[in-house]
Amino acid sequence: MIEVITARCPQNHPCPAVHRCPVDAIVQNGYAAPSVDSDKCTDCGQCTYMCRAFTEQ
Numbered sequence: 001m002i003e004v005i006t007a008r009c010p011q012n013h014p015c016p017a018v019h020r021c022p023v024d025a026i027v028q029n030g031y032a033a034p035s036v037d038s039d040k041c042t043d044c045g046q047c048t049y050m051c052r053a054f055t056e057q
Contacts, residue, residue, distance in 0.1 A: 002056055
């Protein structure tokens with residue numbers, strides 16, 4: 001399962017991982033820390049390559 005560690009997220013720009021996710025499981029409102037929809041997430045790990053705020057648990 002992929003999780004977002006909000007303390008690692010700068011929250012001052014659009015999250016680059018949102019567009020990297022092949023199943024649209026990452027959502028960001030404004031510049032807030034993104035969230036991962038665990039029902040959609042396939043644990044491909046693409047977001048973890050884009051940003052250190054994403055981690056596999």
